[in-house]
Amino acid sequence: MAKITFIEHDGTKHTVDGEIGSTVMETALRNQIGGIVAECGGACTCATCLVHVDEAWSPIVGKPSAEEEDMLDFAFEVKPTSRLSCQIKVTEALDGLIVNTPAYQGR
């Protein structure tokens, strides 16, 4: 397990257990975190599971793949630390991860 903290746009914090090997998006849905829609269910084809990774965690989480970067074109208010949470695998190294969820995912 890895602890993951989701901070909603209004500042509400949720710290939950993420299963190693699952994705940050799946962890959000399992814990009913607001602000994650995940319309396509994790296929990297809808850009509705956008998160802004905490600045300090961003280098550890890493950069999006080319495919993910293309999908980010369909998201809004994309920042240098933005990722699609379905593309972030939960690992031991991400224990303590902090991500921010946006106010709006396009719907």
Next chain:
Amino acid sequence: MSDTIKTDVLIIGAGPVGLFAVFELGLLDIKAHLVDILDKVGGQCAELYPEKPIYDIPAVPFITGQGLTDALMQQIKPFNPTFHLGEMVATLEKIGDPLFRVTTDRGKVFEAKSVAIAAGGGSFQPKRPPIPGIEPYEGKSVHYAVRKMEAFRDKRLLIVGGGDSALDWTLNLQPIAKRVTLVHRRDEFRGAPDSVNKMRALVAAGQMDIKIGQVNLLEGGDGQLTAASIKGNDGAIARVEIDAMLPFFGLTMKLGPVADWGLKLEDELIPVDTGAFETTVPGLFAIGDINTYPGKLKLILSGFHEAALMAQKVYHYVYPDKRLVFQYTTSSTSLQKKLGVA
């Protein structure tokens, strides 16, 4: 007023469940028309995961979304359904017992003895960018689709996005518009390389502009845009005078007009009985991801089952005086004739 199209069943949604319903209805000699807002069949399978594998279709260990769609189209070919693609069902009203009148946003009118709502997660509609105060301009000077290019002649256009839609409309509208400015969040475009090259050549020749950043402010009044501000990735603001904006950020599923058809919804889903997946309105069915009942699973295989049971009930509405004899495709020569294999 166009001519009314009469059919046994109108299926709203041409995703996998809507497509398989054609098969189950067809075996019972019931004809169907299908309406879908997308310009292609397959629904989410074709739009969201055409190349992604699906592992839980019975007896098919592995198939892609597009593969499943193609296989279903082959399976229903003998029943020759009529598709109305790129159209959204706007209104649905009960006018008989049972008989329904259904209209689309393109002005088509259907009369059907039964209606199957197989709308999945709702209708795919353009994503609306979260720019403050955009609503009053939508449909007037902010457009999410181009219906008539002439409407943009001699206009100053702001096209937003980096995919094929944004690039294609940039290239198509640039010759007739007064000026086109393309806005994208990064200086890389996911669209077809040929389109990207053509766009870059136009920029190099001074025939259009490109701005890297995100639109953050609109100016105008009475629905008419006059200018937009673009915040660059370095924080610098650029102001562009425009007559219209065309944002292309892909599609998202919205429940859409289903909410207006007088059905009592539970969490944006349509409650149905589990004997025929019929709503509280006789003759009006809901199958696939859009319905709900105790134990419901949003699986394609559940939708297939629902379509089969629905067809049995529809038969009684379409052929009220006939008795339905249950038959198997393996042994019934009558079913095999319908399938064109006997």
